[in-house]
Amino acid sequence: MAAERDFDVVVFGATGITGRQVCAYLAEQCAQTGARWAPAARDPAKCRQVLAGVGCDAPETIVAELGDPASLAAMAARTRVVLNLVGPYTRYGRPVIEACVSNGAHYMDLTGEIPFARQMIDAYDARAAQAGVKVVEVSGFEALPPDVAVMLASETARERFGEGLADADLHVTTQGPPGVPRPSDMLSGGTLQSLAAAAGSENASAVTDPAALLTDPVRAEEVRRRSPITVAPRRDNGAVIAPMAPAAFINPAVIHRTAALTGVEPFRYREGFALPGGTASLPLRFAAAGMLSGMQAAVAAAARARPSVRQRVGAALGKVLPGSGYGPSGERLEQWSWKMVLTAETAGGQKVRVDVDADGHPGYLATARMLGEAGLMLAEPGLTPDRSGCLTPATALGTGALDRFERARMRFSVAA
Numbered sequence: 001m002a003a004e005r006d007f008d009v010v011v012f013g014a015t016g017i018t019g020r021q022v023c024a025y026l027a028e029q030c031a032q033t034g035a036r037w038a039p040a041a042r043d044p045a046k047c048r049q050v051l052a053g054v055g056c057d058a059p060e061t062i063v064a065e066l067g068d069p070a071s072l073a074a075m076a077a078r079t080r081v082v083l084n085l086v087g088p089y090t091r092y093g094r095p096v097i098e099a100c101v102s103n104g105a106h107y108m109d110l111t112g113e114i115p116f117a118r119q120m121i122d123a124y125d126a127r128a129a130q131a132g133v134k135v136v137e138v139s140g141f142e143a144l145p146p147d148v149a150v151m152l153a154s155e156t157a158r159e160r161f162g163e164g165l166a167d168a169d170l171h172v173t174t175q176g177p178p179g180v181p182r183p184s185d186m187l188s189g190g191t192l193q194s195l196a197a198a199a200g201s202e203n204a205s206a207v208t209d210p211a212a213l214l215t216d217p218v219r220a221e222e223v224r225r226r227s228p229i230t231v232a233p234r235r236d237n238g239a240v241i242a243p244m245a246p247a248a249f250i251n252p253a254v255i256h257r258t259a260a261l262t263g264v265e266p267f268r269y270r271e272g273f274a275l276p277g278g279t280a281s282l283p284l285r286f287a288a289a290g291m292l293s294g295m296q297a298a299v300a301a302a303a304r305a306r307p308s309v310r311q312r313v314g315a316a317l318g319k320v321l322p323g324s325g326y327g328p329s330g331e332r333l334e335q336w337s338w339k340m341v342l343t344a345e346t347a348g349g350q351k352v353r354v355d356v357d358a359d360g361h362p363g364y365l366a367t368a369r370m371l372g373e374a375g376l377m378l379a380e381p382g383l384t385p386d387r388s389g390c391l392t393p394a395t396a397l398g399t400g401a402l403d404r405f406e407r408a409r410m411r412f413s414v415a416a
Helices: 017-033 044-052 068-078 096-101 114-131 142-160 188-200 205-207 215-227 251-261 277-302 308-322 364-377 392-398 402-408
Strands: 007-012 035-041 079-084 104-108 134-136 165-175 234-236 239-242 270-275 337-348 351-358 389-390 410-415
Touching: 007 017, 007 068, 007 234, 007 364, 017 364, 035 134, 068 079, 068 096, 079 096, 079 251, 079 277, 079 337, 096 104, 096 114, 104 364, 114 134, 114 389, 134 270, 134 364, 142 165, 142 337, 142 351, 142 364, 142 392, 142 402, 239 277, 251 270, 251 392, 270 277, 277 364, 337 402, 351 364, 364 392, 364 402, 364 410, 389 392, 402 410
Parallel strands: 007 035, 007 079, 079 104, 104 134, 134 389, 165 270
Antiparallel strands: 165 337, 234 239, 239 270, 337 351, 351 410
């Protein structure tokens, strides 16, 4: 990559709900550190107006749009890292990745569209590796924190016990704003549109495959055998475990690719939202978990349908689901906190626990902060591992500088 660029980080798609929060975070951090950032948008005047609404005054706005490859290339050539917030990525992501790989800029996005991520591995892994570029997808709440937590547990087990992991279970708990929850509190229009795009994609069968991002067919079969994805509710230490939202099919594929890229033997990975409570609330908690399970089972069934059916379902969902701009109001973003607890066990029975706790709405504010910080980390020479190609968040960032995420109000800790 070129040593000198005008900017360290550029945010493409700065005017969306998450994009403007990424910009606000970068403006705050860069003012303290001297790093250089800029938003990129089709309409600079509109971009400046939107960002002013979150108290963000960018030094420059880069003009770039999806329909103009030359503008994307010019954007990528001016920065070390491009953070792409324009989805659904199945429809809009490839031109930005092409511009980054061709012009020597690292790339990160927030896609949860696993079929698209696999397509990009097949198309760009070798080219990106040759160019020294990191192409890093699925880098928000899905799947950066769980991916890094599992890598941290795996490294700890090797260092302390000389053994790899056999099992890893991740439970997530959230604490939302007081009062009655709102439908827009949980899932954004962009996330819902991404699910629709994934369900209708050409290789939608990859949606439910824990080995979707693996290129070794032998290892892929072993992962499918050891670590199938299930969405049925279950109990664990008194809590009801519901499937992960927005989908149980995102994190496993990323985590198993991390293991493959780092030479770790396949292991069983499970995850879910923990719904704690007493005996009296058990039927209600199981009902809530069952509703989430039913919705995700329907998505899985659609992904396995024949192509003509998948395309109709994806198109129909895209029309009826909320679009970009649907999401929580600003004052509710700060009133969230969440925690991940990863309990891992080695083949010899040794246990490792990793805790992740964070402030801010997981899918919006916390995601924006962690993505912004990850972009700054990638832009800093020598801070992250010397790897390139189509990477996962954990393989791109490593575990050596996790204290940097404390600036993003996300904290990792290990116990064994």
